[in-house]
Amino acid sequence: MTTMELLPLVWFGIIGFGVIMYVLLDGFVLGIGILSGFAHGEHERDIMMNSVAPIWDGNETWLVLGGVGLLAAFPPAYTVLLPALYLPLSLMLIALIFRGVAFEFRFKANRPLGWNMAFNLGSIVATFCQGVTLGAIVQGIDAEGAQYVGGAFDWLSAFTLLTGCALVAGYALLGATWVVMKTSGVLQAKAYGWSRMLLTSVIVFMALVSLYVPFLDGNYAERWFGFPHALLMVPFPLAAIAVSYGLYWSVAHRHEHLPFLLSLAMFVVGYAGLAASFWPHIIPPHLTIWNAASPPETQGFLIVGLGFLLPFILFYTGWSYWIFRGKVTRDMGYH
Amino acid sequence: MSLDPEILSRIQFAFVVSFHILFPAFTIGLASWLAMCEGLYLATSRDVFRRLYQFWVKIFAVSFGMGVVSGIVMSFQFGTNWSVFAEATAPVLGPLFSYEVLTAFFLEATFLGIMLFGWNKVGPRLHFFATAMVAIGTMLSAFWILSANSWMHTPDGFELRDGIFYPVDWFKIVFNPSFPYRLVHMVLAAYLTTAFVILGVGAWYRLRDTAHESARVMLMMGVGFVSIVTPLQIVAGDFHGLKTLEYQPAKIAAMEAHWDTERGAALALFAWPDSAAETNHFEIAIPNLASLILTHEWNGELVGLKDFPRSERPPVAPIFFSFRIMVGLGILMLIAGMSGLWLAWRRRLFDTPWYHRYLVAMTPSGFIAVLAGWITTEIGRQPYTVYGLLRTSDSVSPVGAPSVLATLVTFVVVYGIVFGAGLYYILRVVRTGPERPPVDPKPDPYATPARPLSYPNESVGERS
Numbered sequence: 001m002t003t004m005e006l007l008p009l010v011w012f013g014i015i016g017f018g019v020i021m022y023v024l025l026d027g028f029v030l031g032i033g034i035l036s037g038f039a040h041g042e043h044e045r046d047i048m049m050n051s052v053a054p055i056w057d058g059n060e061t062w063l064v065l066g067g068v069g070l071l072a073a074f075p076p077a078y079t080v081l082l083p084a085l086y087l088p089l090s091l092m093l094i095a096l097i098f099r100g101v102a103f104e105f106r107f108k109a110n111r112p113l114g115w116n117m118a119f120n121l122g123s124i125v126a127t128f129c130q131g132v133t134l135g136a137i138v139q140g141i142d143a144e145g146a147q148y149v150g151g152a153f154d155w156l157s158a159f160t161l162l163t164g165c166a167l168v169a170g171y172a173l174l175g176a177t178w179v180v181m182k183t184s185g186v187l188q189a190k191a192y193g194w195s196r197m198l199l200t201s202v203i204v205f206m207a208l209v210s211l212y213v214p215f216l217d218g219n220y221a222e223r224w225f226g227f228p229h230a231l232l233m234v235p236f237p238l239a240a241i242a243v244s245y246g247l248y249w250s251v252a253h254r255h256e257h258l259p260f261l262l263s264l265a266m267f268v269v270g271y272a273g274l275a276a277s278f279w280p281h282i283i284p285p286h287l288t289i290w291n292a293a294s295p296p297e298t299q300g301f302l303i304v305g306l307g308f309l310l311p312f313i314l315f316y317t318g319w320s321y322w323i324f325r326g327k328v329t330r331d332m333g334y335h
Numbered sequence: 336m337s338l339d340p341e342i343l344s345r346i347q348f349a350f351v352v353s354f355h356i357l358f359p360a361f362t363i364g365l366a367s368w369l370a371m372c373e374g375l376y377l378a379t380s381r382d383v384f385r386r387l388y389q390f391w392v393k394i395f396a397v398s399f400g401m402g403v404v405s406g407i408v409m410s411f412q413f414g415t416n417w418s419v420f421a422e423a424t425a426p427v428l429g430p431l432f433s434y435e436v437l438t439a440f441f442l443e444a445t446f447l448g449i450m451l452f453g454w455n456k457v458g459p460r461l462h463f464f465a466t467a468m469v470a471i472g473t474m475l476s477a478f479w480i481l482s483a484n485s486w487m488h489t490p491d492g493f494e495l496r497d498g499i500f501y502p503v504d505w506f507k508i509v510f511n512p513s514f515p516y517r518l519v520h521m522v523l524a525a526y527l528t529t530a531f532v533i534l535g536v537g538a539w540y541r542l543r544d545t546a547h548e549s550a551r552v553m554l555m556m557g558v559g560f561v562s563i564v565t566p567l568q569i570v571a572g573d574f575h576g577l578k579t580l581e582y583q584p585a586k587i588a589a590m591e592a593h594w595d596t597e598r599g600a601a602l603a604l605f606a607w608p609d610s611a612a613e614t615n616h617f618e619i620a621i622p623n624l625a626s627l628i629l630t631h632e633w634n635g636e637l638v639g640l641k642d643f644p645r646s647e648r649p650p651v652a653p654i655f656f657s658f659r660i661m662v663g664l665g666i667l668m669l670i671a672g673m674s675g676l677w678l679a680w681r682r683r684l685f686d687t688p689w690y691h692r693y694l695v696a697m698t699p700s701g702f703i704a705v706l707a708g709w710i711t712t713e714i715g716r717q718p719y720t721v722y723g724l725l726r727t728s729d730s731v732s733p734v735g736a737p738s739v740l741a742t743l744v745t746f747v748v749v750y751g752i753v754f755g756a757g758l759y760y761i762l763r764v765v766r767t768g769p770e771r772p773p774v775d776p777k778p779d780p781y782a783t784p785a786r787p788l789s790y791p792n793e794s795v796g797e798r799s
Binding site for chain 1: 393396397400401403404405406407408410411413414415418419421422425426427428429430432433434435436437438440441442444445446447448449451452453456457501502503505732733734735737738741742745746749753756757760763764
């Protein structure tokens with residue numbers, strides 16, 4: 001394999017890693033926001049927000065890395081995707097603005113009701129828009145070369161609305177199991193209840209999405225049901241079933257850390273299954289990782305720095321999680 | 336002017352960028368100020384430095400939060416509104432933005448968490464390390480983003496094939512001709528912006544006769560800083576101007592509203608530039624001064640706008656006026672620094688109300704100067720996004736005008752709400768002050784912490 005072929009492959013892995021890091025890390029923070037609507041009183045909301053306040057900013061940075069990484073490594077994918085999803089992505093950004101400033105403003109406000117709503121609705125809308133974006137990529141985007149050629153609402157379909165709702169349930173599950181891990185007492189008991197209920201809905205959503213995907217495009221059907229590719233795809237549903245079972249079991253047995261770790265695993269499995277469905281495309285149906293790759297001079301220049309910097313980033317990110325380990329108390333803010 | 340996507344996208348981008356730049360301009364300087372306060376506290380154990388840190392870190396957190404969220408919007412604008420530009424320049428600019436995220440954003444975001452919430456979790460030295468990392472992160476961020484921006488003004492180290500910019504020499508791309516000047520000018524501007532906010536707050540406390548010790552430290556350090564850095568900034572700006580004359584002569588001609596090529600050109604103090612008639616109305620000018628400043632020669636030749644075809648000229652009036660606003664504020668800053676120095680020498684720095692009122696009035700001067708400077712340089716780049724090579728009209732996304740209009744209106748409304756609230760909370764922190772009187776220490780575990788401004792139990796006080 002030559003450098004010209006290998007580099008895009010490596011970059012597909014890097015972008016994929018960046019996106020899954022974002023989904024997992026900001027996923028549980030957005031999940032906290034979604035669940036904050038169900039929290040009882042300012043006391044519980046304070047604890048939930050304090051459990052993520054020191055780390056949310058770093059988590060959200062993975063989204064920016066995903067965006068600029070895509071621009072650098074696969075420019076046509078970036079320049080097709082963003083105009084095609086102009087409206088949902090703009091809405092997501094606005095939702096993320098409200099969600100983000102709520103962390104600071106809520107604790108500075110005399111009457112936090114408005115910022116509570118900004119946190120809650122911002123999280124729901126941002127998550128829903130991300131789910132729509134994911135669904136729109138899976139269902140395919142019309143492009144000629146590096147330019148989008150469709151209309152402003154091509155992304156809107158029953159399938160994308162389904163993936164939007166599915167992601168809200170999924171992030172809420174991540175958030176619920178995070179609350180289980182970081183709290184105790186009444187709130188933790190409540191979070192076990194949320195986890196159980198959300199797990200059931202996540203399984204239903206995953207099943208619906210999985211059944212829908214093969215009907216979107218003949219290629220997907222061929223990959224999932226044609227011999228011999230189907231054999232390669234079988235591990236994904238099997239792994240999903242195993243993880244779901246583990247989740248039910250660990251929630252029922254009141255494990256504190258396992259439900260969160262298994263929820264993360266659930267996301268990895270679902271994500272890998274989707275990626276395997278449209279591989280080697282980066283934006284189906286036209287752009288593959290080979291015809292969307294930026295020149296090797298660009299991919300090469302960035303990969304040198306990335307190889308050096310990413311270990312540092314992962315190290316100090318891990319270190320900051322270590323500093324803030326353990327159960328959250330209400331008065332840990334700096335405010 | 337019709338509602339076409341290009342005009343709307345330009346307005347949207349200008350709005351989003353202008354809003355965003357205010358926060359980095361402030362937080363770059365504030366991060367260094369916080370690191371200095373904490374370092375001085377560690378070195379001297381004087382409590383005033385701890386109080387100053389605790390006070391300014393709240394303002395930093397609010398500003399940083401707004402900078403982060405508006406910055407995320409920025410990173411998507413290239414794709415949503417300027418996808419043709421993005422496609423053409425991605426091989427060159429993509430890695431610069433990515434390096435900004437990798438070296439700066441993660442550093443700032445992660446260590447900010449430790450800075451704000453880690454007082455009782457890590458030791459004092461490690462906490463100082465976190466503050467220093469955030470300060471270094473803001474610097475690295477400025478480095479990369481100004482490299483990318485400068486490349487768009489003075490592109491170098493690339494090869495143009497089929498409308499796409501291919502990187503050839505990364506050193507030349509990163510350290511392109513205008514980059515060093517632009518970086519120094521911007522970082523000094525950010526420092527001055529912060530210094531004038533700190534001076535304004537300190538002076539306001541003096542006028543209200545409150546927060547005595549903190550106010551004295553802020554005034555003393557602020558005046559010392561401003562009196563050294565303002566002259567440096569004027570020199571840096573002059574060097575930056577010389578580079579601009581070399582690479583973007585049309586921009587300089589527009590800044591001076593200078594129409595005819597001539598030797599010994601006059602400097603217009605005031606004028607009303609008229610692009611249609613290619614002349615200035617109501618001009619008040621000083622002979623030979625423009626040549627002297629820009630070429631450093633009494634009779635140096637300045638190229639006029641008429642030497643460029645109309646299609647190659649940037650809009651003159653906004654550049655002419657914004658440049659004068661920036662320079663005028665620079666002169667007012669110089670006066671602030673010099674008078675402060677003189678008053679300090681006469682030992683009257685803390686007891687001169689007219690000077691304190693002057694400083695309070697100068698509080699927003701840095702922000703306005705930064706905005707005016709960016710307007711000058713960015714409108715001066717028109718009609719190009721990549722100077723001389725890629726026109727703005729050829730850069731825009733295939734997005735319909737209704738979509739862009741809808742998002743533009745939404746961004747204006749949302750930023751209005753968020754910016755208004757942020758400013759309100761910052762002003763409230765300022766009003767409470769760094770030396771608040773002791774509050775009844777009777778914490779109700781279920782009611783107090785969510786009301787931070789009345790929360791008496793500051794976590795830093797428990798540090799051993």
